[in-house]
Amino acid sequence: MKEFAIILISAVLVNNYVLSKFLGICPFLGVSKKLDSAFGMSVAVTFVMALATAATWPIYMYILVPKDLSYLQTIVFxxxxxxxVQFIEIALKKYIPSLHAALGIYLPLITTNCAVLGVTILNLDEGYNFVESMVNSIGSGLGFMLAMVLFSGVRSRVDASTDKIPKAYQGIPITLTAAAICSVSFMGFTGIVDGLFH
Amino acid sequence: MSNPKTNYLKVLTNGILKENPTLVLILGTCPTLAVTTMAVNGIGMGVAAMAVLIGSNIVISLLKKIIPDSVRIPCYIVVIAAFVTIVQFLVKAYVPVLDSALGVYLPLIVVNCIILGRAEMFANKNNVVASALDGVGMGIGFTIALFCMGTIRELAGNGTWMSGAAWLGIANGINLHWDSPIIVFLLAPGGFLVFGFLIAAVNYLTKGKAIKKKEFGCAGCLAASACSAAQKGGCNE
Amino acid sequence: MKLAKPIIVLTLICLISSALLGLTYEKTKDIIAAAELQATNDAMAEVLPGSSGDFEQLDAGMENVLMAAKDNGGAGYVFQVEDSGYGGAYVVMVGMDNEGTITGAKLLEHNETPGLGAKTEGADFTSQFIGKNQSSAADVDMITGATISSSAFIRCVEAACEAFNAVQ
Structure with missing residues (x-):
């Protein structure tokens, strides 16, 4: 259990995908304007991350590696x-239309989200087994969610005071600066794993 | 859409200045922030992405009549992924130092929106020569932006410049021998901060005319037309 | 026919891409393997000066010792040890002569904070271990502000010393 706790805490807080690994920056900056869209997007990302890992890990380990085809990793993943993503969209539309109404618009954005492809590749780079990979994927998704939800709060304050910001600094620059400050606060978590478990 | 009088010089310089993918169109933010702790990594990532971009632009332009509209995005992704993997092998084989410096961000060029964006916006509407030049221009623009980011972060954060550039034939670069450089520039917050400053500087110098995207979101994203959410008016709103 | 064309085109593109990848893989895999071997050999030569370059793999029976090797030329031993630093996996290679005196140590892999923990990679820190042995390995100056990374390095060196005793 200790290993799982370490992986989970590392993924959510220490190696936060957005604020320390810079994966999934586009949705982090693009969809974080409102709390509900930030939350919806991160639920969709977490969901796809978990399913993508559940699909790619066995395919890599049991098909690509034995057949010496691991060089097809990127293309296959x-x-x-x-x-x-297509399949989830169709399935949700058909069976759970209420969930589709909530998450549907975010799904097509996820295909080219580097956080999802990133987590599937990093799971293999780290040498995680299947269960560890799943824990890491869900943790990374939750970390993404935490960053998105927190940042949407910060952003609403930033956007509310746009007229006090120098013109050249409005919009994207001030958003990035706010992200930098969020990122500083997450740096406080580095070393927490060592402190808790060693 | 193909214009017989395409101004090739304009196509080439477009990506470097007027539509610089990183600093003007604000695309490909993940690698821009992640790998630019050293100037030389910025060059490495820029050149790797440029190689993929030129290759995918040429192939997609050649295949634009063959690829059916309904499956064009999966086709583009496959072509891009193939080029990325080839580049990855070449880097691993000939510049292993760069491979370990770029890590997971090398295969992640696949999902760099600059590349899919150019395929969708340019290569599938223009001829092969123009597409290749567009790839060169956008690639140079991307490389320059990453190099600037890397230069600022490495100088401020480590007091060095172009260190670790042995594979480029530059021995040791410059070392200012600072006792206590501003380490935060090398860390994640420094990435966000420097990127923000650079965009603000471009904004200021061009009096706000250059930046095409005032906000992040689908409307300004080159891949937007590939994204059904944009058509539904989803995404940011 | 209308439905078949997209599927055929996509399949063809997938097949051609895969074939090209296979070709590149075949062409580059030996070079990649050679480059990796070269990197390991360079690191081994660096931590064990005067080695013949011809190593015999040993088994130290320790979980955190990734590699233990004896120089067939008689210069000594090389160990690769994994521990965890501030930011995750932390791999150190240690060279020792036949008496167990450290001839060199090198940080191979780390995720430490640039400018702080990453300084344990520098020769200023690692050269302190040269000439030390199991009893004196911990007697080095730690890097200010990077105690966790410095201790991870020391733990790796100590584990290498234990591995040395195990394979002796």
Whole structure:
């Protein structure tokens, strides 16, 4: 259990995908204007991350590696993710229309989200087994959610005071500066794993 | 859409200045922030992405009549992923130092929106020569932006410049021998901060005319037409 | 026919891409393997000066010792040890002569904070271990502000010393 706790805490707080690994920056900056869209997007990302890992890990370990085809990793993974996103969209539309109404608009954005492809590749780079990979994926998704939700709060304050900001600094620059400050606060978590478990 | 009088010089310089993918169109933010702790990594990432971009632009332009509209995005992704993997192998084989410096961000060029964006916006509407030049221009623009970011972060954060550039034939670069450089520039917050400053500087110098995207979101994203959410008016709103 | 064309085109593109990738993979895999081997050999030569470059792999029976090797030329031993630093995996290579005196140590892999923990990579820190042995390995100056990374390095060196005793 200790290993899982370490992986989970590292993924959510220490190696936060957005604020320390710079994965998934586009949705972080693009969809974080309102709390509900930030939350919806991160639920969709977490969901796809978990499913993508559940699909790519066995395919890599049991098909690509034994057949000596591991060089197809990138191409196979991105196709699996694209197909998965399509499939989820169709399935949600048909069976859970209420969820589709909430998450549907975010799904197509996820195919080209580097956080999803990133987590599937990093799971293998880190040498995680299947369960560890799933824990890491869900943790990374939750970390993404935490960053998105917190940042949407920060952003609403920033956007409310736009007229007090120098003209050249309005919009994207001030948003990035706010992200930098959020990122500083997450740096406080580095070393927490060592402190808690060693 | 193909214009017989395409101004090739304009196509080439477009990506470097007027539509610089990083600093004007604000695309490909993930690698821009992640790998620019050293100037030389910025060059490495820029050149790797440029190689992929030129290759995918040429192939997609050649295949634009063959690829059916309904499956064009998956086709583009496959072509891009193939080029990324080839570049990855070449880097691993000939510049292993760069491979370990770029890490996971090298395969992640696949999802760099600059590349899919150019395929969708330019390569599938223009001829091969123009598409290749567009790839060169956008690639140079991307490389310059990453190099600037890397230069600022490395100088301020480590007191060095172009260190670790042995594979480029530059021995040791410059070392200012600072006792206590401003480490935060090398860390994640420094990435956001420097990127913000650079965009603000471009904004200021061009009096706000250059920046095409005032806000992040689908409307300004080149891949927007590939994204059904944009058509539904989803995304940011 | 209308439905078949997209599927055929996509399949063809996938097949051609895969074939090209396979070709590149075949062409580059030996070079990649050679480059990786070269990197390991360079690191081994660096931590164990005067080694013959011809190593015999040993088994130290320790979980955190990734590699233990004996120089067939008689210069000594090389160990690769993994521990965890401030930011995650932390891998150190240690060279020792036949008496267990450290001839060199090198940080191979780390995720430490640039400018702080990453300084344990520098020769200023690692050269302190040269000439030390198991009893004196901990007797080095830690890097200010990077105690966790410095201790991770020391733990790795100590584990290498234990591995040395195990394979002796």
């Amino acid at each position: 991105i196709l699996i993710i694209a197909a998965l």
